[in-house]
Amino acid sequence: MSVLGTRLPTGRVARGGIAGLAAAGGGAASQFLIVLLVTRSLDPGAAGAFFTATALCLMLAGILRLDAGNGLIYALARPRDEHTARAVVWAALAPVVACSALAAVTVTILDAELAALTGVPDAVWPVLAAALPAVVLADVLVAATRGLGSMRPTLLLDGLARPASQLLLVAVGVLTGASLPMTTAAWALSAVPATVLAAWWLGRRLPGPAALPLTWDREATASFWRYTGPRSVASAIQAVFQRLDIVIVAVLAGPAPAAVYTAATRFKVVGQLANQGLTQAVQPHLVRAIADGDLARARRLYQTTTMWLVVLTWPIWLGYAALAPWLLPLFGPSYADGTAIALVLSGTMVVATACGMVDVVLIASGHTAASLANTGCAVAVTVVADVLLVPSHGALGAALGWSAGVLVKNALPLVQISRRYGLLPFGRHSAGALRLRRSVA
Template sequence: MAALTGLARGGAAGVTGATTSALAQFLLVVVVTRAFSAEQAGAFFTATALALMAAGVAKLDAGNGLVYFIARARSSDYQGISGYIRAALVPSVAVAMVATVALLPHLGLLALALPAMVAADILLAATRGFGAMRPTVLLDGMLLPAGQLLLVSVAAVVAAPGWLPVAWALPYLPVLLLAAGCLRGRVPRTRQLAGTGRELWRYTAPRSVAGAIQAVFQRLDIVIVALLGGPAQAAVYTAATRFKVVGQLANQGLAQAVQPRLVRALADGELARARELYQATTVWLVLLTWPVWLGYAALAPWLLRLLGSEYGSAAPVALVLATTMMVATACGTVDVVLTAAGHTTASLLNLVAATAITIALDIALIPAHGALGAALGWSGGMLAKNLLPLWQLHHRYGLRPFGRHSLAALRIRSWSAA
C-alpha cells in the first residue's frame, strides 16, 4: 500500500500537469484555427510537428537513460551523477545543433529552438530521476503550454501568421533556465567519472533509436497528411486529433511517476511490486481518460464546429481516435514496463513495426480519404505499439494490466502533488 500511496502522489502531480498542458494545447488549436485560414493553420501545425520530431530524435532518449541511472543510485553514489548528466547533454545538444542547421531553410527561426527544447527535456528528466515530479509539472506541464498559448494568442490578435512559430518556440528558453536551476542543488559538482558516459550510452543506445522512432511516430501523420493531402487537410486532421494529446499526456504523467519505482523494483527482482505498480497505473489511466474519450466521441461534431465550419466534417476522425485511445490506455504503460525490465531492443522492434504499419496505411489511405485515412493509419500503428509489448510482458513475466492490485489502487485517496 505504501508503494501505491507514493505512486498516487507522484501520479497526481503528473496528471495535473498533463491536464493543464492538454487544455492549453487544445485552446491553442482553437485560437489558430479561428484566427487564420485552414492553409495557414496547417502550415503552422506542420512546422511545429517537424520541430517536435527533430527534437525528439535529437534527444537520443538520454532523459530516460538518466532516470534509469539516477533512480538506481543510492545517495552515496551521487558524486558521479553530474558526469551522467554531462554525458547525456553534450551529444544530444550537438545533434540538435546539427538539426538546427539542416532545418533552418525549412523552419526558419523555429529551428533555433531545437537545442533549448532538447536540453530542457533532459534536465527535467534528471530531476525525475531524483524522485521530484514538481519541476516537470510546473515547467513542462504548466509554464511551457501557458506561455505558448499566450504568445500565439498575441500573434493571432495582431494577425501575424509568420510569427506563430516564433511565439510557440520562445517559452522553451525560460523552461530551460528554470530546469537547470532546479537541478543545481541536487547534483554535487564533480569531475566526470571514468566510464560514466560509456555506461550511460551502452544502456541508452538502443533506446536512442527507439526514442527517435517514437518521436517520428507521434508526429509523422501530420507531415504525411500535409504532403499527400495539403496544408488544409493537415489542419483538419490536427484539429480533430488534438484530443489524443489528453491520453498521451496522461499516460506520460503517470509513466514519469512510475518509471523510477519500476526500475528499482525490477532491478531488485521484486516482480510482485512491479506488478502492483503496473496494475495501479493502468486502472487510474483508464479512469482518468475513458470519460474523455467517450465524451469526445459523443460531442465531436459540436466541438469541431467550434474550430470553424470547415472542421465539422472531421467527426469520423474523432471516433477513430476515441476508440483507439480507449484500447491503448487499457494496455497501461506497457512500453515503460518493458524498458524498465531492460528489454530496450524489444521496445525498439515494436516501435519499428508500429511506424511501418502507420506509414503503409497512410500511403494507401490518405490520397483517397484525407484526414480519415491518416487517422486509420495512426490507429493501426497505435494498436501495434501497445498490443505487442502487452503480449511480451505477459509471455515473459506473467504481467497483466488488470488484476488484484487494481482494486487496491482505487482505495488510494491521497492524490496530491509530490
C-alpha cells in the same frame, strides 16, 4: 521510509501521479487552446502550415533528445556517488547538445527544400531552427529532475509555466495579426526559460558540490549509453510515430487537410498526456522494483496505473465519440467534417488505454531492444497504411493508419511482458487500485 526501500506506499505514487497528471493537464489544455486559437484566427491553409511546422519541430526534438531524459531517470534513480552522478549527466548532455546544434544548422540551410515539400513558408524554418536546441534540452533536463525523486520541476515548468507562456505568446501573435514566422517563434520561445530553470534546479540538487571538477568518466558514459543507446533509436522512432501523420497529410493532401486532421485528433493529446503524467511519477519506482527483482511490486504498480488510466480517460474518449459532431465546429466551419476521424481516435484510445503503460514496463525491465523493434513495426504499419489511404481518403486515411500503428505498438509489448514476467494490465490489484490507504508492495 527510504526511497529505495522494499515497500512503496500508494500515497506516494498517488501524489506523484497527481502531480504528473496536473503537469500533463496543463500541457493538454494549452495545446487544445492553441489549436482553437489558430484554427479560429487563421485560414485552414495557414493553420495547417503552423501545425505542420510545429509537428516537424517536435518530431525533430524527439529524435534529438536521444532518450537521454529517460536514461537519466534510470541512472539517477539508482545509487550513485557524487562524482559519478555528475559525470553521467554530462555524458548524457554532450551528444544531445552537439546533435541539436547540427540539426539547427541543417534545417536553416534546407529551409527552401522544406518549404517546397511541406507547403510551409521558408521563413518559418530558420525561426524553429534557432529554438530547436532549447526545445530539446528543456525536455531532457526536466526529465532528469525526476530521476532525483522530485516532481516539482515537472509540475511547475511543464505543467504551469511553459504551457501558460506558450499559450499567451501564441495568443498575442494570432490576435495581433503577426506573420506566420513570428507566431511560430512565439510558440517556440517558452522553451528557453524552461531550459535555464531546469538546469539551475538540477545543478543545485545533484549530489556533491557544484564546483566538483568535470572529468570524463569512461565507465559511467559507457554504462549510460549501453542502456540508453537502443532506447535512443526507439525514442526517435516513437517521436516520428507521434507526429508523422500530420506531416504525411500535409505532404500528400496539402496544409488545409492537415489542419482538419490536427483539429479532429487534438483530443488524443489528453490521453497521451494522462499516460505521460502517470509514467513520470511511476517510472522510477518501476525501475527500482524490477532492478530489485520484486515482480509483485511491479505487477501492483502496472495494474494500479492501468486502472487509473481507464478511470481517467475512458469517459473522455466515449464522450468525445458522442459529442464530436457538436465539438468539432468549435474550430470553425471547415472542421465539421472530422466526425469519422474522431470516432476512429476514440475507439483506438479506449483499446490502447486498456493495455496500460506496457512499453514503460518493457523498458523498465531492461528490454530496450525489444521496445525499439516494437516501435519500428508500429511506424512501418502507420507509414504503409498512410501511403495507401491518405491519397484517396485524406485525413480519415491518416487516422486509420495511425490507429493501426497504435494497436500494433500496444499489442506487441503486452504479449512480451505477459510471457516473460506474467504481467497483465488487469488482475487482482485492479479492484483496489484507487484505495489510497493500501500499500502497493
